[in-house]
Amino acid sequence: MRVKKQKRHRRAVRFYTACFGFREPFKILCDGTFVHHLLANRITPADTALANTLGAPVKIFTTRCVLAELRSLGDSYSDSLNAARNLITARCDHEKRKSAVACIMDVIGENNSEHFFVATQDAELRKKFQEIPGVPVIYGLRNALFLERPSTLQHEFAKTAEEERSHMTDLEYKMLKVKKKRVSNEEARDSSDANEENEDNILEMQDIKSKVKRNRIDTKDKVQFKRKKAKGPNPLSCKKKKSEGNTNDASGKGGNAENNTRNRSRKRKRSRKSKSTTESNV
Template sequence: MRVKKQKRHRKIVRFYTACYGFRPPFKVLCDGTFVHHLLVNRITPADDALSNVLGSPVKLFTTSCVLAELKNLGRSVSESLDAAQQLLTARCNHENRKRADACILELISENNPEHFFVATQEYDLRKKSLEMPGVPVIYALRNALLLEPPSAIQRAFVKTSEEERSHMNEKEYEMLKKKMKSTLTNEEQNGAFNEGLVDQNLQVQAMTKTRTARKGIDIKDKVQFKRKKAKGPNPLSCLKKKNRENRNSVQVKEKNDENDSVRSRGRKRKRSRGHRKSGESEG
């Protein structure tokens, strides 16, 4: 269940960061009921617990009106008063102290410009803050901290704002009109000059055509590429195959003829006649 809860919280935080511009470290505006609940259920340290819920570092805030309300409650809430005094104080600029919920609603009015996460245990404050666009709500349930999903009002506000961005405003429409008028006046001023240039270009083209016609050169407007013709088969591949037996027999004959010629060309042995002469002299 913890994994599912973390995924759900990440999805909600991603919605507020993408659609309303929330950026870490996130600011959490705590009232007295939330601080008291954290101390009673021993959810400490509070900044670590809230950073685990939102998945990013956190800064905890409260208001002077919340502190004044805790003081009026007496000694029973003295520990929660000491814990609230350690938090950062957001400026509410109320000379006459108001109720804590009214003070917080004024701070988050006008689409929550300071990007506060409202942490409270009061049901009415949670409901009213969810009706305002761009106000995420955190509450505690025993030992667990939960992040409220965005309401239908907040999602509808996002859709309408996206549609307005896609269309032009009145100022943008007027700017576009002025640009169109300026371009049209420039085109009219340059129209005469452009007509003169066109006439000159036509004359130059006529002169070049006459010169090329005299020389007999044909000018073509478009480049004509040579079409590839179908080639015939390779003539070497069409030759008949030679028989290997005749080839071998011819090679054998050539070798025999060569051997015979080598034998016939051998040196003749010369006989010496000195033996005969020696025999005749002895006789």
């Protein structure tokens, strides 16, 4: 049973967080009957017990009207009054003191903009909050705390809210039209600029092609490179061969020349000193 209860509570908390925007730490608004039930059944500390039921950290609130009502009940609720004074007091806008039920109804309002979990033991108040969308209710049964399941009205309200979110509002539709016009105008400008650029590029390409054609026409008549002409044979290779007689004469002449050089080299030079010495001896 305990595991099933935890699963049911987690499912309900997930529903309120996903559909109505509840965020951690969860805020819990308590009345005098709930505080008295916690003390009577020794469910302390209250913040840990509520955190275990919701599976997340919590902050516990009460109002000045609830404190005034507990004060008016006498000494039997003095412990509950002291415990309620330790809680955070939520701001209630009414100047005159009201009953605890009316005060809590005013704080919650029609939409529960502050995202409060309401903790109460009053059966009539729990029925009223079942008819208001986005108001989860916590109650105690002996020494256990329970989170009520979301009612069919709350489920229907969540479905309609999701459908409304999926469709555009009139203001969003108008904004989208304005954006479409701006985008279409920008695309038209871009396309015109692109066409002009393409035309300029086409003209430039045509000019370049015409210039290239002209240059080709002019260079057709001219010789683009020097052709190699056929040259004559090598004159050294065309010399006539010398006859054998000529070679012998040349060799003979060469031999006489060699002999003459040798004879010249063999002749000794006579020194004048030898002549003078001979004359002196005579």
